[in-house]
Every structure is written in C-alpha cells, then in structure tokens.
Amino acid sequence: MLALPSTRLLLLFGESLPSSRLPNVSRKVWGQTSVRFVSQVNPDNGPLTLSSLGFKNDFEKTNKIKADKIERLDVPSEAPKSKVRGVGSNGIKTVKAVGVKKSLEIESAPFSAKSFSELGLPPLLLERLDTAGFTVPTDVQSAAVPTILKGHDVVIQSYTGSGKTLAYLLPILSEVGPLKKKSANGESEFEKKKEIDAVIVAPSRELGMQIVREVEKLLGPTDKKVVQQLVGGANRSRQEEALKKNKPAIVVGTPGRIAEISAAGKLHTHSCRFLVLDEVDELLSFNFREDMHRILEHVGRRSGADPHGSIAARRTIMVSATVPFSVIRAARSWGSDPLLVQAKKVMPLEAVSPSGPVNILKPTSGSDSSMRTQAALQSLPPALKHYHCVAKLQHKVDTLRRCVHALDAKCVIAFMNHTKQLKDAVFKLEARGMVAAELHGDLGKLARSTTLKKFKNGEVRVLVTNELSARGLDVAECDLVVNLDLPTDSIHYAHRAGRTGRLGRKGTVVTICEEPELFVVKKLQKQLGIPIPACEFTEGKLNVIEED
C-alpha cells in the first residue's frame, strides 16, 4: 500500500486573523512613518522580445556543462540576490548535494539549449513546435526534457510561468501518440489501442483544460483526439463514450473524475507509461487523498516494460513552483529514484534535506511550517514587482480601482478569500465604470469558461476571484495581481503572484491590507526573500513610500 503523506493544509497566519490574536500593532505606525515619494512606477510594459523573456544571446556550450555538472547543483542562479539583501535576510546559504546513491545519467543535459532540436525530440514534434511558435526552450525545459527522455522519474520545480507544462509534455509526446520517435526500422508505429499511455492529473478543471489545449496545440487539428480531458463538472457519460470511441493515448483530468471513471472500469491505465502530477503539492492535500491513492495504485501497474507488473516502469513526473518537503517525501515513495529538476540544475532527491528542496536556504529548526515556507523561495519570477498598500476594509475595492488606473493595468486578477464577497466587489467596480467579473468554483462549468474567455480576450478588465484561480492559470496578458485579502501563507502568495509576469513579462503584485495586518506583509517579505515596499495611489500614480 502506498502511504500518502500528511496533508499540507496547515495555515501559517491563521485564516481570518481575529483581532484577539493580532499582535499589538500601533495605530500610529502610519502617522509616525515619514512619507517620502521616491519613485513612480512606469506602467509601460514594453514589447515582448526574446531578451525580455530572459533568453541569453550567448548560450553556454554543452561540453562545458558536463565539466561543471556537480558544481551547478549549488548555484542559486535565479535568486534575486539584491532583493534578498533588501529585506535584511540572514544571507544566502548553500546546501551541498550529498548521498548520491546511483550514477546520474544527466551528463549530456543541455542546460541552456539554443533550440528545441538540441533536446533529442523527434522531427515531427520539432515541426509542430515551430508551427505553434515555440522556438527556444526555457531553462527548465532544457533541463527536464533530456532527463525525462533518459527514463528518470522527476520532480520539476521552477518559478511560475517558466514553461513547466511543455517541460513534461515534450518527452511524453516524443514517446506517445502520432508525433513520437520512429522505431528502429524507420516506421512510425502509432496505432490506436485500448490502453492509455499517459495520465496527467491537475487539481482544477481550468488547469486540466488548459493542459489539454497545450497538447492540442502541438498535436494539430487532425490528431486532436489523441488527448482527452476528464475533468469534473462535465458530463461523465459523454467522457466515457469518448474514451471508448476515440481511444486516446493521453488523458488529462482532475483526481476525482479520473478515479471515478477508473473505478468504474472504463479507464484502462494499467500499462500506462507516464503519470504526471501537476501542482503536486496541491494534489497532496486532504481533499484529494482517496482519489490520489487510487490513481497511484492503478496507473502503470502492469507496464509492458516490467514483467513483474510493478510500478517501476511507470515514469512519475511531479511538478510545481512550490515544492515543500512533504512533496520530496511523497516523491521518494511514489517514484523510482527521482531527480529534482530545476532551471539549470538536476540533482538526486536524496540530496534534498528536510531543511528544504532548494539550495539557498537559511538553516532552520526544520518544523513543517518552516519547510513549507522555504518551498516558496525561488517560486516567483525575478522580474515581478511587489508592493503593499494600507487601506480600511471599506475602502479596499476603491483602492483596487485607483491602483488599476495608476498602473494603467489592462488585465487584472484580484484575489479575495471568501466567495460571497466577490459579487459585491464586482458590483462596486462596475458602479465606477470598470468592467469586472467574478470567477469561483460555485459557478457552473459554462459560466466559468465564458468568464475566463472574456477575461482572456480583454472584454473583462478585472477578474475578481478566489484561490481557484491561484494555480496554473495562464493568461499571458495579465499585468497586475491584487490581493484584496491576504493569502494564507507564502506558498499561496507565490501562486497568486505568479499569475502575472509570466515567461519574463513585466508584472506587478499589490497587496492591499489593513493596518493591523502589516506584520503579515513583513513575514511574507522575509519568507519569500523579496521586498514588498509600501505604496500609495495619489494623483493617478503609484507612489512608493520610503519608511525611516
């Protein structure tokens, strides 16, 4: 039996911050602060160019990478060092790779590839990547694709919007479906069979459907049916009929629906070769426990490559921007000697100590909450700008409106903690002439997808939503994220913030809080290793406040 690790639903700050539990924060703090306007944020987001995406002009040579393979394991390449200093961090520590049990076959991983053709992908897939407009792999794709193609189980961790979806889809499509590598006799052997070859699990319908669209983009219109979505909220019998009729090689779905159809004997995944757990730390939560148990027990149980019928031949790929130690523990039991893949880094999971999966950590007591906190480091795109603004509860929505104007933001996601408040916020924004819409799990599937479509095509300027949209949602144009309520911890902050500034674009995150909540912002700064300076919106501009 596989043991699921304990849930990660512990709250760091408490959900509702009752006043009796708040520390004695002086009401005069604001008055005592000497306010000086030191800078104004330029709302110009600029064109999206390769260099703005962070792709270097000069790529390192692959043979050089061979030489410094192990040294790279402790290079905190993406840490925004100046920012860490800016908030008085205790400094950057490195954790050396230890206890490497087996030799790693990762010597040839091109960590900064110039093109997808360097990654060992089949010609047809390369053509489709080109047609879909993908020309240069991101760092995490350069590291993950060759590692998975070599047969390793992996945990992929890299900041939000860095292209983790393609990082696992490309190796799968190299071996599964119509774009896969030709066999030794030069023939492409793709033929429809009863069994599923790859199962991709995501915690929300929106994310599941987004992954399906990414696969379809590469498959092209004629082969679309090679992938099928099995998300909750949609008609189950129609999904079962489609499974029977289309015999897809890849299914993407939410845990509940996949487990349900599998339990009904209508999903044949015993010889499945890939199991992907996207947003794996979320999938570990208590809500998904039973469904995940079934999936892990059944998917890839009778893989053709393994005569003993064990799960060893199933490649397990676990993905998230935030990887707390609970995921490392789970990955060790779910996978077979998995590797941790980050942008420019591949290391054995054994090298990850309970003090955290990334190697820029401060030494800590090792408590569960501190491990979870550390998981949020390196989860944010370095180019994101973070601010906080103090406002009374009744003025928060108006502050949001002024913030949107000040930054001239075109595509805004505003997060609140309670579903019931969303409608009221939308009403207030619309009353002041700002087009807004609510998005939450209580809406039907159709309403959810219509709202998302309107937001993506610019008909809706402000999407007011809850935690449902915090993970995975990919709207390239989103230039501003606003926290109307504080997130429950730094991991939730990271995922919310990551909805903007995707793939190297500019993005701003503004947290609007009440004065007694300021200590939470301070904690977030410390835990995330980023400055979150105070700001005000006056005269139609964002003015940063420098505190003495």
Ligand SMILES: Nc1ncnc2c1ncn2[C@@H]1O[C@H](COP(=O)(O)OP(=O)(O)OP(=O)(O)O)[C@@H](O)[C@H]1O
């Ligand atoms: N090599 C590439 N070139 C251009 N665009 C890319 C490339 N790889 C991915 N993208 C695009 O970048 C966007 C972000 O990718 P993706 O959603 O996979 O990020 P992510 O790391 O999974 O983010 P999150 O952690 O928030 O889920 C997507 O729109 C995707 O199509």
